[in-house]
Amino acid sequence: MLGAPTARHFVIAASLCLATLSSAMAQNMVSVKGSTLNMRSGPGTHNDILWELKKGYPLQVVKRQNKWLQVKDFEGDTGWVAGSLTSSKPHHIVKRPTANVRSGPGTQHRIVGKAVYGEVVRTREKRGKWVRVERSDAPNGWIAKSLLWGW
Structure with missing residues (x-):
């Protein structure tokens, strides 16, 4: 007989749901x-x-x-x-009044520029809670994912 689901089972199920949702959103x-x-x-x-x-x-x-x-x-x-x-080329848009653009994926990296609300940036890489972006006529770098909307 199988035992009752453990907290670990719920974490695994939640992780699978989030991965599926994230994949579905990217496809959409x-x-x-x-x-x-x-x-x-x-x-x-x-x-x-x-x-x-x-x-x-x-x-x-x-x-x-x-x-x-x-x-x-x-x-x-x-x-x-x-x-x-x-x-299907991934892009993000800045959803906060301003966003620091940093030289690396983390707040310990220096600020190389600022992006403003509504600015469209080309998504180049994602690493944890950070997105490496390419900008036209402005410094490229990393922006915290929480300040962006898109892929």
Whole structure:
């Protein structure tokens, strides 16, 4: 006869659920492929343009309808984009007023720059609670994952 589940069993089950959720979220993320992309009120070019998004802007896919994706951004706004104009290249967006960009993955590393709210950064590597980012016209480096939204 099997015994009752232990705390270890629950930790393992929770870890598997988180890994699955994390993998599912990564698969449900896209970024803007070209220089700009129109987010629309519905699936199709006949719908109103809500926003114009810039290259790399990360979006979470909520629903798929033919060649259109219903997406949500880091502020929770939703709209529709043409799937062909999106990419699977990982990006993040700064979700705090400012974020220190550091020379390495940790607060012990020196600050090499600052990123601001809404700035899109290319994701290059993830290490624990840190993300190595590439920025256009600004120093590259590491930002704490808690200050970012995206992949």
